[in-house]
Amino acid sequence: xxxxxxxxxxxxxxxxxxxxxxxxxxxxxxxxxxxxxxxxxxxxxxxxxxxxxxxxxxxxxxxxxxxxxxxxxxxxxxxxxxxxxxxxxxxxxxxxxxxxxxxxxxxxxxxxxxxxxxxxxxxxxxxxxxxxxxxxxxxxxxxxxxxxxxxxxxxxxxxxxxxxxxxxxxxxxxxxxxxxxxxxxxxxxxxxxxxxxxxxxxxxxxxxxxxxxxxxxxxxxxxxxxxxxxxxxxxxxxxxxxxxxxxxxxxxxxxxxxxxxxxxxxxxxxxxxxxxxxxxxxxxxxxxxxxxxxxxxxxxxxxxxxxxxxxxxxxxx
Amino acid sequence: xxxxxxxxxxxxxxxxxxxxxxxxxxxxxxxxxxxxxxxxxxxxxxxxxxxxxxxxxxxxxxxxxxxxxxxxxxxxxxxxxxxxxxxxxxxxxxxxxxxxxxxxxxxxxxxxxxxxxxxxxxxxxxxxxxxxxxxxxxxxxxxxxxxxxxxxxxxxxxxxxxxxxxxxxxxxxxxxxxxxxxxxxxxxxxxxxxxxxxxxxxxxxxxxxxxxxxxxxxxxxxxxxxxxxxxxxxxxxxxxxxxxxxxxxxxxxxxxxxxxxxxxxxxxxxxxxxxxxxxxxxxxxxxxxxxxxxxxxxxxxxxxxxxxxxxxxxxxxxxxxxxxxxxxxxxxxxxxxxxxxxxxxxxxxxxxxxxxxxxxxxxxxxxxxxxxxxxxxxxxxxxxxxxxxxxxxxxxxxxxxx
Numbered sequence: 001x002x003x004x005x006x007x008x009x010x011x012x013x014x015x016x017x018x019x020x021x022x023x024x025x026x027x028x029x030x031x032x033x034x035x036x037x038x039x040x041x042x043x044x045x046x047x048x049x050x051x052x053x054x055x056x057x058x059x060x061x062x063x064x065x066x067x068x069x070x071x072x073x074x075x076x077x078x079x080x081x082x083x084x085x086x087x088x089x090x091x092x093x094x095x096x097x098x099x100x101x102x103x104x105x106x107x108x109x110x111x112x113x114x115x116x117x118x119x120x121x122x123x124x125x126x127x128x129x130x131x132x133x134x135x136x137x138x139x140x141x142x143x144x145x146x147x148x149x150x151x152x153x154x155x156x157x158x159x160x161x162x163x164x165x166x167x168x169x170x171x172x173x174x175x176x177x178x179x180x181x182x183x184x185x186x187x188x189x190x191x192x193x194x195x196x197x198x199x200x201x202x203x204x205x206x207x208x209x210x211x212x213x214x215x216x217x218x219x220x221x222x223x224x225x226x227x228x229x230x231x232x233x234x235x236x237x238x239x240x241x242x243x244x245x246x247x248x249x250x251x252x253x254x255x256x257x258x259x260x261x262x263x264x265x266x267x268x269x270x271x272x273x274x275x276x277x278x279x280x281x282x283x284x285x286x287x288x289x290x291x292x293x294x295x296x297x298x299x300x301x302x303x304x305x306x307x308x309x310x311x312x313x314x315x316x317x
Numbered sequence: 318x319x320x321x322x323x324x325x326x327x328x329x330x331x332x333x334x335x336x337x338x339x340x341x342x343x344x345x346x347x348x349x350x351x352x353x354x355x356x357x358x359x360x361x362x363x364x365x366x367x368x369x370x371x372x373x374x375x376x377x378x379x380x381x382x383x384x385x386x387x388x389x390x391x392x393x394x395x396x397x398x399x400x401x402x403x404x405x406x407x408x409x410x411x412x413x414x415x416x417x418x419x420x421x422x423x424x425x426x427x428x429x430x431x432x433x434x435x436x437x438x439x440x441x442x443x444x445x446x447x448x449x450x451x452x453x454x455x456x457x458x459x460x461x462x463x464x465x466x467x468x469x470x471x472x473x474x475x476x477x478x479x480x481x482x483x484x485x486x487x488x489x490x491x492x493x494x495x496x497x498x499x500x501x502x503x504x505x506x507x508x509x510x511x512x513x514x515x516x517x518x519x520x521x522x523x524x525x526x527x528x529x530x531x532x533x534x535x536x537x538x539x540x541x542x543x544x545x546x547x548x549x550x551x552x553x554x555x556x557x558x559x560x561x562x563x564x565x566x567x568x569x570x571x572x573x574x575x576x577x578x579x580x581x582x583x584x585x586x587x588x589x590x591x592x593x594x595x596x597x598x599x600x601x602x603x604x605x606x607x608x609x610x611x612x613x614x615x616x617x618x619x620x621x622x623x624x625x626x627x628x629x630x631x632x633x634x635x636x637x638x639x640x641x642x643x644x645x646x647x648x649x650x651x652x653x654x655x656x657x658x659x660x661x662x663x664x665x666x667x668x669x670x671x672x673x674x675x676x677x678x679x680x681x682x683x684x685x686x687x688x689x690x691x692x693x694x695x696x697x698x699x700x701x702x703x704x705x706x707x708x709x710x711x712x713x714x715x716x717x718x719x
Contacts, residue, residue: 021653025660041558041658042658
């Protein structure tokens, strides 16, 4: 073996190591294909790691977080550095909107800190309003990337009916809801949808964007035969999946999830945007594991290009 | 060369972390290169509080001049609450809120920055990126700064205010190529001088038999080791689950020992020994005695434990998702990685049953550690980087800020 200037052996022949890694990969692939391989363990592994990234504060009790948050944000005060740029003002507006959404979630959970959050959100909006009066309004910027599900829907729209049972009440949420709901109704399904705009002139008993959790909590237990999820960015996240799956298990006996494949979405939007966007697609194993925890089981199917997948689960007998 | 160093805490009482490593770098720059080094720091020892524990004033430590000043404020517990907000979507956090967050994280120490700005140092090393001294100091000290960002892919790195912090630096000293790749794809700074300087470890010693006794193991008992804080973010709980499953399928496999302070509860059983914090001698004895070391964390910026394992004679198994530890294994040929349970079981079977393979991996890893992360090599790389930054400092900026 070759040595370096200090007489210390260098790394061994890299081809040798390559062969070793190849052998190990082949062996691992064989084990994955064996009957009795613990696929559940892989699902738990991926699920746990997904839960940890990028928010390790997830283990903090929500009540404590809200209490600390109320105390902390009350001390934020006025801007410390005047002369903010256009981009920053726009970002501030987005934060205010985000706080509003968070406030709604907290209200829905019945937690007492909603008032404090409302004060902060209001304060940020006031600041933004003051700045808007001083200078021309900035050009609108594109919102953060999010997985709307619209692209993925294209691959599956023609086959939606094959997962639904005629006569069952179906909730469809939410990409191109008007179009899909109309299509399913014409095929004889009792379906209603979630609109992404909340426009009053749209047909059907539409649930508004951002209210799916509230709506699922409001319907009677077992009232739905199926729920089809196609791009619900605020709920299809590492933090949102727990409450969403629990609400689904209560309200329905089957669920269809249609999503872009994570690798394809990441390729399209770029690594940084993919890591940080709220609407990042989840690995289908994560869905299966989460549904497994509430007594539902099913399967994953990718479209022929591998760019999107469909998870179909039903309540276990 | 006169080097200034802005760092939140400094001293022999500061154990672990980038600050500890930077102290060793300072001392080796003095002893091996003959540089003058002035450290500008606070009176803090603990990063959890930044409380004043050391007296203010100017002292000398191993040839390094240390200027210690009191901080205006330390770590405010409310920073944790703001952190929750920021982590939701850091890219849209307004600057006011982000600066408030950094103030709450602390330590706010304007006297430290005043000293550094007034000094006649040729260059000023600043670390790490997240704390108040770096966020305020890099922009103020500008092109004289060698930025030891110690960045890893966490939400705080994507706060909009960080863009100006990173753009202001004169050059970058990275721990790993993966850290360099992360920073250069996050900020437009790839044109600035940079080098992967890395870190190194001080090789310790221990008695394997004494370590087994201290860990509650039988004399001569085989075991697999994980060293580091026991918490979910470090992958401890994932590893414990994997090992319990492995023992279920391989009842005669050795036990897993988790050695390190327990930050999140994890119960021990017949499969997993939770040993808690142990003295350095026990750690080094355990590293020598174990079959192999697992570092399950998916988020490390360097991982000294991997190097310590190789020096002690243990091969390593790392999480394929962790760019830094995987980089060590790929560069050295001293470790193997797992992505799922099938990989994990395959690698564990192979390592436990193949002593020659273990030995060869250790040989590779140890050679890599000594070749790449020895002090003469590190200070040479650092000197080359400093020369490149100094050359650039002497030339007026040609790219307008913005």
